[in-house]
Amino acid sequence: MRGMQRLIGVRRMAYMFLLPNFVFFGLFVFLPIGINVVFSVTGGTALFPSQRPYVGGEQFAYLFDCGSYLDPASCREDHFWRGVANTAKFIVFQVTAMVLFSLVTALILNMKIRGRGFFRAVYFFPVLLSPVVVALIWKWILQRDGLLNAAITTLGGQKILFFVDPGWAMFWAVFVSVWAHMGFYTLILLAGLQAIPADLYEAAEMDATPRWRVLTYITLPLLWPNMIVVIVLALIKGAQTFDEVFVLTGGGPGTATLMIVQYIYETAFSSQVQNFGLAAAASVVLGAVLFVLTLLQFAAARRKEV
């Protein structure tokens, strides 16, 4: 290293320090982004770009070949559109529930209560669990002879086959995802709540302002920037949803909980014919959506600084 330093000078040693990390970035991020675009305009079944015939926008045309975009069954690639529809549905419910529950939790954890540190840790705990563990825990509870059905029958109800009913499967996909990740969003909101100046609350107390007014006139407006961050992050994560739902429901029953990422994974790796071109085209579409969401996030982050 010293010889290197003598050779290129102290200042250029920066490149030496950056080199290993950027080799990895280059090989596994920058290069793949380029290849992904190439893949999406080629066809065939070969893995190597040089052996793949150029087909132009054919993959995209195939993906977007739909009678009506609102009806996945009318599309040639109906699984892709089911994935899109399911992911959209999942995002709507999940983001709503996530924001609601993490907001309530953050507000409560911000109160002067005993054991605050403990309670914060309690809500954060599931964030650390692996998606497979999360899904298996809930699968165990929700199975036919599981804990929840035991509770239901004890209360006089009938057993419910949660993963056979499409509505229930989607409900639990959203529920489990919120359960696993709300701790993370709660922390972001909590950080925002603690940044609100205390004298505002003291002034409100002097004026004997009712609590709900304090909430709607001070807390919520000042928390808004953090709320936007939470919403956009939850959107981005929602669009990428795969592991928990995949292990929990396998995308079923039928295709009721099949998400876009599962579609990409299965098209490329686990279907009879590995269709890398189509998978790449779908991931370019997903990437475009994520890019827009990311821009939103940067805009939100900037507004937060102002």
Place this chain on the structure above:
Amino acid sequence: MRLSSLLGQRRNGRGRPLHWTDIAAYAYLALGVVLMFGPVLWLVLSSFKTQSALLEFPPSLLPFAQVEVTVPGQPQKLPLFRVTLPDGSVRELAQVRRVGLIAQMVDPANPAQQFRVAIDKREPVRQIALATENYSEPLQRFAFLRFLSNSVFVTLVATLITLLINSMAAYGLAVYQFPGKQAATLAVIGTLMIPVTIILVPVYLVVTELGLTNSLWAVILPGAATPTGVFLLRQYMLTLPKDLIEAARMDKASEWQIYWRIVMPLTLPALAVLAIFSIMWRWNEFLWPLAVLTKTEVYTLQIALNAFQGELQTQWHYLLAMTVVTLIPVALVFVFLQRFITTGIGSTGMK
């Protein structure tokens, strides 16, 4: 008494009466503890149940197993039942065999004395018993240790590489002024938002080209350079006093020595945070290993578990035990992290 003093705590310590929202808040928190910890606790309790206890419906809370006794003159251990005899007395008897609705039973203390009992007159005698075989048997039966060691190897090696190359890059970005610094920083930030999801196929191609398919290195290498890590370490290194580095240069220390001997030790707190996160990421990773590892012998725990849950639907006793093992490092990290959580990992935006 404790509860009333807990609930009676007033906000701001002033003499305000307890508002209904306070009570609602405590109710919510209590529910939260049950809902957040309950499922995990249920998993752990269930993992110690025998296969037959798992099939019971409705399930019992604790892992019970029927008591079995050795009766002189019987080749096998016999299950013990509490039996209500026709005369109304209750005795504990061992069941020899069951024919239709009648069970043939003996008194363990006096094996000569035989009883014929209607099966609805007997109740199994049960005691808490931990079915540790749920844990020990998978070790022999499904190369469980293999998956465990694969996961440990991936997690440790990947974390070491990540710490090394990320801290080098962070040092380069934090300490030097050089042409292209802006571009390099931008490249790091730019990759922050690219999930493996959308470059799944081409990364697979690169890994194949490098001849790494079905090797653990295929899992380790692609995620080794994390923008989050570079960023975190850079921010921390920026706070170190510049004079320190200048002084070391005066003393003719090489740039590598300055990085390795001076800056790295001072960056330990940030390195520790990154290490914890890297361990979590790697231990829990699912989609990428699922795509790139297709041979059973290179499966990581997460992939093996997922594969098992398809094959072992009826063998929940193994599956639950293996899930609990997968959870152990996470629980350890949690105990270690608890302090950090209260001070707010949220503000760094990491996960």
